[in-house]
Amino acid sequence: MSxxxxxxxxxxxxxxxxVAGIVAGEGRLGWPVGGADLALAHGxxxxxxxxxxxxxxxxxxxxxxxxxxxxxxxxxxxxxxxxAGMPQAGATLLLAGSLIFVAMSLVVIARQxxxxxxxxxxxxxxxxxxxLAWVASGEAAASVTMWSAFLVLTxxxxxxxxxxxxxxxxxxxxxxxxxxxxxxxxxxxASWTLFGLGLALLTLWSLMNDVVxxxxxxxxxxxxxxxxxxxxxxxxxxxxxxMTRLGAGETGVMYDAALHCLFVGFVFAMVYGxxxxxxxxVLRVAVPYKPVFYLPLAVLHASLLLRVAGDLLDIHAIRxxxxxxxxxxxxxxxxxxxxxxxxxxxx
Numbered sequence: 001m002s003x004x005x006x007x008x009x010x011x012x013x014x015x016x017x018x019v020a021g022i023v024a025g026e027g028r029l030g031w032p033v034g035g036a037d038l039a040l041a042h043g044x045x046x047x048x049x050x051x052x053x054x055x056x057x058x059x060x061x062x063x064x065x066x067x068x069x070x071x072x073x074x075x076x077x078x079x080x081x082x083x084a085g086m087p088q089a090g091a092t093l094l095l096a097g098s099l100i101f102v103a104m105s106l107v108v109i110a111r112q113x114x115x116x117x118x119x120x121x122x123x124x125x126x127x128x129x130x131x132l133a134w135v136a137s138g139e140a141a142a143s144v145t146m147w148s149a150f151l152v153l154t155x156x157x158x159x160x161x162x163x164x165x166x167x168x169x170x171x172x173x174x175x176x177x178x179x180x181x182x183x184x185x186x187x188x189x190a191s192w193t194l195f196g197l198g199l200a201l202l203t204l205w206s207l208m209n210d211v212v213x214x215x216x217x218x219x220x221x222x223x224x225x226x227x228x229x230x231x232x233x234x235x236x237x238x239x240x241x242x243m244t245r246l247g248a249g250e251t252g253v254m255y256d257a258a259l260h261c262l263f264v265g266f267v268f269a270m271v272y273g274x275x276x277x278x279x280x281x282v283l284r285v286a287v288p289y290k291p292v293f294y295l296p297l298a299v300l301h302a303s304l305l306l307r308v309a310g311d312l313l314d315i316h317a318i319r320x321x322x323x324x325x326x327x328x329x330x331x332x333x334x335x336x337x338x339x340x341x342x343x344x345x346x347x
Contacts, residue, residue: 049079235265
């Protein structure tokens with residue numbers, strides 16, 4: 001059996017959570033798409049079932065240890081159980097997958113004692129802590145800051161690794177610690193104000209210390225990745241600023257705007273940018289750059305602008321259409337990647 005044949009089922013199982021999570025999200029917005037029973041599972045499906053599986057698979061491939069594949073396997077199955085209407089069993093499997101993910105992170109830190117591996121490890125711990133809180137309380141809402149930290153720190157750690165290619169600067173690492181501490185304090189205290197401040201400062205730090213400042217000048221795929229990252233950072237900064245306005249336990253339109261700026265604007269922009277690089281490494285398929293890659297990115301940002309405007313103006317119809325546009329942008333991206341891969345295989 002080829003490497004692709006072994007890994008593709010895990011990726012496809014994660015994609016099931018993605019589709020179900022999107023359907024649940026559209027249902028929450030009032031679109032008649034069915035899946036009303038999934039409404040409360042929207043966040044867990046997207047963050048744990050999809051992102052957790054994809055990131056866990058990427059980490060298992062890099063670690064090259066068979067036991068590491070338990071992480072994406074358990075999270076993929078956990079997402080399917082959520083879809084099947086078994087939230088407690090699903091949450092338990094997602095917790096198990098995240099604990100294996102933490103174990104992988106510890107192995108990576110032991111192999112390579114660097115700041116970026118520690119940041120990646122903190123991201124994994126945040127995810128596991130969020131899943132543990134979810135299993136213990138039965139309420140996913142209590143875990144949102146921890147799940148947010150998981151994705152933010154994972155992306156920050158991966159970009160921090162590449163900052164080693166920049167000219168040395170003695171203050172690069174010391175200036176990273178204050179934003180990280182604020183972010184972690186906000187997570188631990190469930191304070192969106194602290195979390196948002198930490199996120200905004202971490203985003204500014206990333207803009208100053210990311211290689212995209214140089215790669216944006218290069219053509220082709222390199223520039224495309226840089227555009228994805230820079231636009232994602234803009235959304236992360238806005239998310240952080242909006243979060244500083246949130247009160248404890250607030251779940252209104254400002255909360256919706258802040259979270260979707262983070263998860264759709266920032267995280268999915270990073271997915272768009274890294275997919276042409278990660279897919280060849282994970283599935284061993286060619287993903288040659290095409291200018292059409294910019295189309296899903298443009299739709300993503302335009303629809304998110306619409307959604308956030310609907311939130312801030314408190315106009316539900318605008319928010320609805322923005323959310324539908326977000327779903328269309330993700331579908332368009334998947335179709336674009338599939339067409340590119342299949343087209344490359346025919347050559």
